[in-house]
Amino acid sequence: MAGKYPVSPLAPASxxxxxxxxxxxxxxxxxxxxxAGRTDLMLCRLVPGTVMxxxxxxxxxxxxxxxxxxxxxxxxxxxxxxxxxxxxxSNAFTGRNGIExxxxxxxxxxxxxxxxxxxxxxxxxxxIGEKLPHDRITAKLEELTGMLDxxxxxxxxxxxxxxxxxxxxxxxxxxxxxxxxxxxxxAKGSGMIEPDMGTMLVYIFTDAAxxxxxxxxxxxxxxxxxxNCITVDSDTSTSDTLLMAATxxxxxxxxxxxxxFIAALQNVMMDLAHQVVKDGEGATKFVEVHVSGAxxxxxxxxxxxxxxxxxxxxxxxxxxxPNWGRIVMAIGKSGAQADRxxxxxxxxxxxxxxxxxxxxxxxxxxxxxxxxxQSLKISVDLGLxxxxxxxxxxxxxxxxxxxxxxxxx
Amino acid sequence: MAGKYPVSPLAPASxxxxxxxxxxxxxxxxxxxxxAGRTDLMLCRLVPGTVMxxxxxxxxxxxxxxxxxxxxxxxxxxxxxxxxxxxxxSNAFTGRNGIExxxxxxxxxxxxxxxxxxxxxxxxxxxIGEKLPHDRITAKLEELTGMLDxxxxxxxxxxxxxxxxxxxxxxxxxxxxxxxxxxxxxAKGSGMIEPDMGTMLVYIFTDAAxxxxxxxxxxxxxxxxxxNCITVDSDTSTSDTLLMAATxxxxxxxxxxxxxFIAALQNVMMDLAHQVVKDGEGATKFVEVHVSGAxxxxxxxxxxxxxxxxxxxxxxxxxxxPNWGRIVMAIGKSGAQADRxxxxxxxxxxxxxxxxxxxxxxxxxxxxxxxxxQSLKISVDLGLxxxxxxxxxxxxxxxxxxxxxxxxx
Numbered sequence: 001m002a003g004k005y006p007v008s009p010l011a012p013a014s015x016x017x018x019x020x021x022x023x024x025x026x027x028x029x030x031x032x033x034x035x036a037g038r039t040d041l042m043l044c045r046l047v048p049g050t051v052m053x054x055x056x057x058x059x060x061x062x063x064x065x066x067x068x069x070x071x072x073x074x075x076x077x078x079x080x081x082x083x084x085x086x087x088x089x090s091n092a093f094t095g096r097n098g099i100e101x102x103x104x105x106x107x108x109x110x111x112x113x114x115x116x117x118x119x120x121x122x123x124x125x126x127x128i129g130e131k132l133p134h135d136r137i138t139a140k141l142e143e144l145t146g147m148l149d150x151x152x153x154x155x156x157x158x159x160x161x162x163x164x165x166x167x168x169x170x171x172x173x174x175x176x177x178x179x180x181x182x183x184x185x186x187a188k189g190s191g192m193i194e195p196d197m198g199t200m201l202v203y204i205f206t207d208a209a210x211x212x213x214x215x216x217x218x219x220x221x222x223x224x225x226x227x228n229c230i231t232v233d234s235d236t237s238t239s240d241t242l243l244m245a246a247t248x249x250x251x252x253x254x255x256x257x258x259x260x261f262i263a264a265l266q267n268v269m270m271d272l273a274h275q276v277v278k279d280g281e282g283a284t285k286f287v288e289v290h291v292s293g294a295x296x297x298x299x300x301x302x303x304x305x306x307x308x309x310x311x312x313x314x315x316x317x318x319x320x321x322p323n324w325g326r327i328v329m330a331i332g333k334s335g336a337q338a339d340r341x342x343x344x345x346x347x348x349x350x351x352x353x354x355x356x357x358x359x360x361x362x363x364x365x366x367x368x369x370x371x372x373x374q375s376l377k378i379s380v381d382l383g384l385x386x387x388x389x390x391x392x393x394x395x396x397x398x399x400x401x402x403x404x405x406x407x408x409x
Numbered sequence: 410m411a412g413k414y415p416v417s418p419l420a421p422a423s424x425x426x427x428x429x430x431x432x433x434x435x436x437x438x439x440x441x442x443x444x445a446g447r448t449d450l451m452l453c454r455l456v457p458g459t460v461m462x463x464x465x466x467x468x469x470x471x472x473x474x475x476x477x478x479x480x481x482x483x484x485x486x487x488x489x490x491x492x493x494x495x496x497x498x499s500n501a502f503t504g505r506n507g508i509e510x511x512x513x514x515x516x517x518x519x520x521x522x523x524x525x526x527x528x529x530x531x532x533x534x535x536x537i538g539e540k541l542p543h544d545r546i547t548a549k550l551e552e553l554t555g556m557l558d559x560x561x562x563x564x565x566x567x568x569x570x571x572x573x574x575x576x577x578x579x580x581x582x583x584x585x586x587x588x589x590x591x592x593x594x595x596a597k598g599s600g601m602i603e604p605d606m607g608t609m610l611v612y613i614f615t616d617a618a619x620x621x622x623x624x625x626x627x628x629x630x631x632x633x634x635x636x637n638c639i640t641v642d643s644d645t646s647t648s649d650t651l652l653m654a655a656t657x658x659x660x661x662x663x664x665x666x667x668x669x670f671i672a673a674l675q676n677v678m679m680d681l682a683h684q685v686v687k688d689g690e691g692a693t694k695f696v697e698v699h700v701s702g703a704x705x706x707x708x709x710x711x712x713x714x715x716x717x718x719x720x721x722x723x724x725x726x727x728x729x730x731p732n733w734g735r736i737v738m739a740i741g742k743s744g745a746q747a748d749r750x751x752x753x754x755x756x757x758x759x760x761x762x763x764x765x766x767x768x769x770x771x772x773x774x775x776x777x778x779x780x781x782x783q784s785l786k787i788s789v790d791l792g793l794x795x796x797x798x799x800x801x802x803x804x805x806x807x808x809x810x811x812x813x814x815x816x817x818x
Contacts, residue, residue: 061741061749093737093749095766128734129767311720311805312813319814325537328502332470340470340502357504358538396720397814401807404721405728 005403010278010286010374010394011166015157018171018184020150021205023047023247027147028159031140033133034088034126039159041137043144044083044203045113050247051209052081052121053216055223057240063091064098065122066241068106072118073243076212081119083203083243084109084137085160087188091124091132101134108138112145123201123241125188126162153205157186160201163403164188164279170271174264179252181208183264185244187272189279200227200276202242204268209248214256218265219244226269229301230277230392277392282399285317287392290379294387299336301389306334307378314396317376322367324352327378342383347371414812419687419695419783419803420575424566427580427593429559430614432456432656436556437568440549442542443497443535448568450546452553453492453612454522459656460618461490461530462625464632466649472500473507474531475650477515481527482652485621490528492612492652493518493546494569496597500533500541510543517547521554532610532650534597535571562614566595569610572812573597573688579680583673588661590617592673594653596681598688609636609685611651613677618657623665627674628653635678638710639686639801686801691808694726696801699788703796708745710798715743716787723805726785731776733761736787751792756780 024046031041046052054073056066084105091098106120113120124132157167171184189200210218223242246254254261278286289308294300307313310330316323324345331338341356348370351359370376433455440450455461463482465475493514500507515529522529533541566576580593598609619627632651655663663670687695698717703709716722719739725732733754740747750765757779760768779785 057741059738059741060743060747061737061752090734093734093762093765095750095764097766128737129762130734311809315810315813318810321814325499325502325539328470328537329468332466332468334469338469341504343470353502353538355504356502357506396810398807398810400720401724401727401805401810404724405730405806 005163005165005399007165008279009284012275015154015167016169016171018153018169019173019182021182021184021247021249022150022207023050023249024205024245025148025150026152026156027144027149028152028155029140029144029147031086031136033086033136039155040087041140041144042085042156042159043109043141043148044156045148046081046083046245047247047249048078048080050081050245051212051215053212053219053244055220055242061093063124064094064102065091065124068102069121069123069241069243072121075118077116077119079115079119081121081245082109082113082115083121083123084141085123085125085201086137087160087162088126089124089130089132090126090128092128094129094131097131101132104134105137108141112142121243125160125201153184153186157188160186160188162188163281166279168272168275168279170268170275172264172268174260176208176252176254176258176261179250181206181250181252181254181261183268185268185272187276189276200240200242202227202272204242204244204265206244206246207248207250208246208252208254208261209250210246210254214254215244215246217256218262222262222266222269226266226273229390230273274392277394280394281403282397282401283394284374284397284399285395286375287317287394288377289391289393290377290388291382292379292388293382293384294389295337295385296387297389298387300387301391302336303331303334303338303380303382304389304391306330307380308391308393311396314393317371318395318397320368320371322347322352322364322371324367327380328353331380337384338382339384344381344383346379348377414572414574414808416574417688418693421684424563424576425578425580427562427578428582428591430591430593430656430658431559431616432459432658433614433654434557434559435561435565436553436558437561437564438549438553438556440495440545442495442545448564449496450549450553451494451565451568452518452550452557453565454557455490455654456656456658457487457489459490459654460621460624462621462628462653464629464651470502472533473503473511474500474533477511478530478532478650478652481530484527486525486528488524488528490530490654491518491522491524492530492532493550494532494534494610495546496569496571497535498533498539498541499535499537501537503538503540506540510541513543514546517550521551530652534569534610562593562595566597569595569597571597572690575688577681577684577688579677579684581673581677583669585617585661585663585667585670588659590615590659590661590663590670592677594677594681596685598685609649609651611636611681613651613653613674615653615655616657616659617655617661617663617670618659619655619663623663624653624655626665627671631671631675631678635675635682638799639682683801686803689803690812691806691810692803693783693806693808694804695784696726696803697786698800698802699786699797700791701788701797702791702793703798704746704794705796706798707796709796710800711745712740712743712747712789712791713798713800715739716789717800717802720805723802726780727804727806729777729780731756731761731773731780733776736789737762740789746793747791748793753790753792755788757786
């Protein structure tokens with residue numbers, strides 16, 4: 001589907017310059033899995049000593065590649081590792097064929113790279129329920145191995161796209177004990193995006209040296225504050241995968257609780273998460289929903305997600321309508337606690353409603369002016385306690401229907 | 410908004426002939442609450458001895474009229490009762506003004522009808538968060554009282570419409586102990602429809618004599634199987650109200666467990682519920698989602714709702730795409746238990762998938778043919794246990810965006 005729809009108006013002006021992460025090399029190729037005339041297969045090789053961590057969809061119908069990654073992610077090896085990703089076919093709900101296809105791809109990659117099969121991680125993204133033509137992938141792995149290059153991360157970001165309208169990358173550099181470590185990541189995703197890592201693939205690399213428990217803890221914690229706080233359409237994919245690889249090539253050791261590294265990693269993950277929302281199918285507005293004053297952070301998030309997932313709120317945003325009544329509706333239906341007469345609502349800095357009704361100072365023109373922006377903020381204070389949460393989403397437009405009512409996108 | 414959008418292609422050919430329910434009389438008028446050139450206020454008077462029961466939205470931000478009805482519904486009186494409904498303004502999230510408006514309307518109605526204020530039930534439907542111009546309503550109540558007529562139920566169904574594209578009515582006659590009792594009901598609703606009675610107003614009348622506890626139990630139980638099993642957009646209104654009035658005018662007593670009466674009432678309520686879905690904003694397909702083989706009925710309903718509310722499933726249906734992969738996705742994200750490799754899926758009678766993959770017998774053309782129909786059935790068997798549930802919904806189309814991205818619909 002890539003290229004079929006116009007680039008999101010929320011897309012960054014250009015793909016960022018990503019630093020080389022020593023120890024991680026990449027290659028991409030057109031394997032013809034489903035799409036014609038574009039790359040759809042990427043290989044990443046990681047040097048011996050690389051530590052891997054991952055976060056995966058919680059769907060009960062997850063795909064064979066996800067199950068395979070989950071089995072392997074806890075393992076350790078000094079041998080190095082590899083990641084193989086194809087777009088066009090998700091190899092999900094493909095029964096026994098799914099496992100066989102994953103085995104074929106990982107076995108061939110292990111063979112050509114000289115790695116144990118336990119260190120080959122794969123992801124597949126695209127249509128669900130169709131048999132993965134894995135021979136088209138295995139046929140290209142040897143050629144890909146010969147093309148591996150530390151400077152080819154941007155090309156990898158392009159190869160993993162499905163309905164994405166632009167490739168997504170982000171990076172950071174941070175001093176740890178006076179020495180520089182680098183982080184760079186890529187992501188894909190634009191629909192089927194909700195809580196638990198909706199159709200999203202994310203690969204993050206660092207040259208820091210980090211132990212597996214520390215890396216896994218950082219990735220899990222930060223995912224919960226970034227990728228798990230975005231939503232496009234409340235649909236959760238069967239294939240979502242985030243893999244992080246720490247090659248250690250910088251020789252700089254990062255320990256648990258290293259604030260600088262954690263902040264830098266969070267910036268990269270948040271940046272990628274926001275880019276995924278900004279490529280939400282049909283999106284024309286990027287919306288931050290901030291809820292405070294809830295009984296707990298968990299309750300705040302329930303309210304924020306209820307607002308961010310409401311089709312009526314999302315269509316009002318598409319129509320640039322400061323329709324705060326629909327915000328009230330979404331709070332009311334969330335199931336989390338709210339007292340109608342304590343709620344206050346702001347669009348940007350404009351106080352819209354307080355004490356159970358429209359604010360005395362509110363003028364419709366002010367709310368309408370905020371809604372015309374491309375980047376909106378909806379803040380709700382519940383007046384009950386100290387719970388806070390922030391969630392990011394986009395609007396619901398004709399573009400979403402165009403893309404998804406299309407026969408088998 | 411009424412009349413602005415074309416009549417739903419799923420609408421019944423014509424409004425049904427509703428029987429007169431003796432003891433219940435109706436009048437409608439154009440009060441100019443918000444809409445021009447149409448009726449927007451209806452009054453129903455119920456004879457002394459009428460028993461009332463009700464079911465209301467569980468939204469935590471419910472409107473003043475809903476809170477007022479909930480306070481009154483448990484009361485009993487031999488004096489009779491009345492229902493006043495306006496469209497155009499929901500009197501929801503209107504702070505202290507909301508209570509004052511409800512008090513003004515109920516007080517005036519009590520005065521002109523000679524009834525205790527505790528027996529005046531009101532509903533308001535329409536835009537949220539704007540002050541209800543209650544003086545326009547009270548100004549018409551005396552005139553309405555003079556127009557009351559047992560034959561004017563259809564007009565009442567028209568007066569309560571908002572974005573509805575057609576008025577909704579249903580009826581039944583049933584023999585109880587050899588004597589005939591009649592049931593007739595009207596409803597409105599087309600968006601903000603989910604579980605707990607999404608923007609829906611329903612009024613049902615019978616000339617049977619039923620005690621309050623029995624009537625309330627019947628209405629609550631059947632609501633859970635009918636109105637609480639439909640969903641248009643997963644959004645739950647602040648104003649949903651179902652009121653049922655048993656006038657007793659037939660002299661025929663209905664007792665708890667009267668199977669014939671219960672079945673007749675369920676038919677009327679199911680008919681109205683289906684009519685609400687068929688008027689779902691932008692709907693072009695009526696979809697029954699049946700889930701069996703779940704661990705429990707509750708888990709079956711969670712899966713069915715997850716399928717029926719998934720934007721990706723609903724857009725696929727709009728596109729007539731037999732995209733069963735999205736059904737698998739929706740099962741996977743629901744949170745209820747599923748084993749990917751035990752799931753089977755049917756579109757109509759066509760077995761699409763079984764044992765974790767596409768069925769051997771399945772031909773895409775058969776699935777595609779079913780999707781071209783106007784009334785679709787998606788059946789999922791989870792293969793885990795005996796839990797079953799059925800939910801009704803519609804597709805998600807450009808029409809929904811048109812209606813809801815419109816400034817302040």
